[in-house]
Amino acid sequence: MVEINFVKMHGLGNDFVLIDSRRENLEEADLKSLVPKICDRHFGIGADGVLIVRASKKAHYRMQIFNPDGSEPEMCGNGIRCFAKYVYEADKLTEEVISVETLAGVLLPAVILGPDKNVIGVEVDMGLPKDEGEVRLQGHNLRKISMGNPHAVALVDDMTKVDLYEAGPKIENDPHFPNRTNVEFVKVVNDKEIEVAVWERGAGETLACGTGACASMVAASLAKKIGRRAVVHLPGGDLDIEWSEDKHVLMRGPAAIVFEGKYFYEKI
Numbered sequence: 001m002v003e004i005n006f007v008k009m010h011g012l013g014n015d016f017v018l019i020d021s022r023r024e025n026l027e028e029a030d031l032k033s034l035v036p037k038i039c040d041r042h043f044g045i046g047a048d049g050v051l052i053v054r055a056s057k058k059a060h061y062r063m064q065i066f067n068p069d070g071s072e073p074e075m076c077g078n079g080i081r082c083f084a085k086y087v088y089e090a091d092k093l094t095e096e097v098i099s100v101e102t103l104a105g106v107l108l109p110a111v112i113l114g115p116d117k118n119v120i121g122v123e124v125d126m127g128l129p130k131d132e133g134e135v136r137l138q139g140h141n142l143r144k145i146s147m148g149n150p151h152a153v154a155l156v157d158d159m160t161k162v163d164l165y166e167a168g169p170k171i172e173n174d175p176h177f178p179n180r181t182n183v184e185f186v187k188v189v190n191d192k193e194i195e196v197a198v199w200e201r202g203a204g205e206t207l208a209c210g211t212g213a214c215a216s217m218v219a220a221s222l223a224k225k226i227g228r229r230a231v232v233h234l235p236g237g238d239l240d241i242e243w244s245e246d247k248h249v250l251m252r253g254p255a256a257i258v259f260e261g262k263y264f265y266e267k268i
Contacts, residue, residue: 001264001265001266001267002029002264002265002266002267003262003263003264004019004024004026004029004262004263004264004265005019005020005023005024005260005261005262006018006019006045006260006261006262006263007019007020007086007257007259007260008045008047008257008258008259008260008261009051009082009085009086009255009256009257009258010078010082010236010255010256010258011077011078011079011081011082011208011210011236011253011254011255011256012078012207012208012234012236012237012238012239012253012254013206013207013208013235013236013237014048014078014079014206014207014208014209014210014236015046015047015048015258016047016048016049016050016051016078016079016082017038017039017045017047017049017050017051017263018050018051018052018053018082018083018086019050019051019052019053020053020086020090021052021053021054021055022053022054022055026052028267031050031052031066031070032066032070033070034265035050035066035067035068035070036068036069036070037265038050038263039068044263045261045263047068048068048200048203048206049065049066049067049068049076049079049203050065050066051063051064051065051066051076051079051082051083052064052065052066053083053086053087056100056101058099058101058106059099059100059101059106060087060098060099060100061083061087061098061099061100061101062100062101062102063079063080063083063100063101063102065079065102065103067200067201067202067203068202068203069202069203071201071202072103073103073149073201073202074102074103074104074148074149075102075103075104075107075126075147075148075149075211076210076211077124077126077147077209077210077211077212077213077214077251078208078209078210078253078255079210080100080102080107080109080122080124080210081109081121081122081124081210081251081253081254081255082255082256083100083109084098084100084109084111084119084122084124084255085111085119085122085255085256085257086257088111088119089118089119096110096111096113097109097110098110098111102148103148104127104147104148104149105127105148107124107125107126107127108124108125109122109123109124110122110123110124112252119255120254121252121253121254121255122252122253122254122255123250123251123252124210124250124251124252125248125249125250126147126148126210126211126214126248126249126250126251127147127148127248127249128247128248128249129145129146129147129214129215129218129243129247129249130145130146131143131144131145131218131222132144132145132146135152135176137152137170137171137174137176138166138167138170138171139167140154140156140167140171140185141154141155142154142171142183143155143219143222143223144181145215145218145219146215147211147214147215147249148211149182149201149211150177150179150180150181150182150201151181151182151183151184151211151212151215151216152171152177152181152182152183152184153183153184153185153186153215153216153219153220154183154184154185154186155186155187155188155219155220155223155225156185156186156187157187158187159185159187159195159197162185162197164185164197164199164205165205167183167185167199168183168199168204168205169199169204171183171199172199172201180201180202181201182198182199182200182201182209182211182212182215183198183199183201184196184197184198184199184209184212184215184216184219185197186216186219186220188220188225188226189233190226191225191226191227191230192226192227192229192230192231193226193230193231193232193233194216194217194220194225194226194230194231194232194233195233196209196212196213196216196232196233196234197235198212198234198235200212206236207234207235207236207237208234208235208236208237208239209234210239210251210253213232213234213239213241213251214241214249214251216232217230217232217241217243217249218243218249221243228242228243228244228245229241229242229243237253237254238253239251239252239253240252240253
């Protein structure tokens with residue numbers, strides 16, 4: 001029997017199992033097959049994904065991300081906030097800006113500290129969004145926005161008419177997206193607020209998606225429905241997203257540690 005120490009975290013209900021590879025021996029673990037078992041909410045710990053803290057030659061840290069199906073996405077907005085909170089507190093850092101290597105490049109999350117110097121939030125420069133045009137699928141006009149990972153964003157007038165479980169997986173796996181895609185349905189509340197429902201690639205419906213919130217804000221702004229900054233209302237809570245004058249997207253939001261524990265599995 002092998003044991004792995006882990007930390008359970010979440011960003012707006014988008015929850016993760018974080019494993020620090022510097023402290024755990026993961027070399028012999030088949031993570032692609034182990035992750036779905038860890039993420040199972042009945043037979044495992046339960047999570048929307050797994051975050052691995054790795055050493056990096058390009059940055060302070062490297063974040064490896066796994067979806068519940070064992071696939072590896074390029075980036076995870078809620079995940080990187082959780083990651084930044086963990087390493088800042090676990091390593092007792094004093095610098096508030098942390099460089100993190102991801103498959104989408106090196107990102108620079110900046111922790112937001114509370115009165116007792118604990119991390120109450122994280123701001124992340126998510127980089128330059130890429131507008132990849134539009135496509136019509138499942139009765140929706142979808143704007144393809146890349147935030148380092150792919151998103152298909154539909155602006156809708158009535159969220160109650162969106163069948164997320166019907167349209168979400170069909171759009172995710174449509175041939176237009178060779179690496180599959182995340183899917184967001186967006187209702188504009190006013191020029192400074194939007195409401196977003198998420199179908200996440202490799203995970204299904206989630207309570208929040210950081211990169212999805214960024215892509216949704218950009219899509220709504222390109223459609224001239226909102227300005228350059230908006231509060232994004234997700235089922236799990238709110239994110240503050242700003243598309244700054246230098247064209248970079250800034251994401252601000254919380255991250256929380258829920259509990260720590262040990263996961264046991266049989267070594268094959």
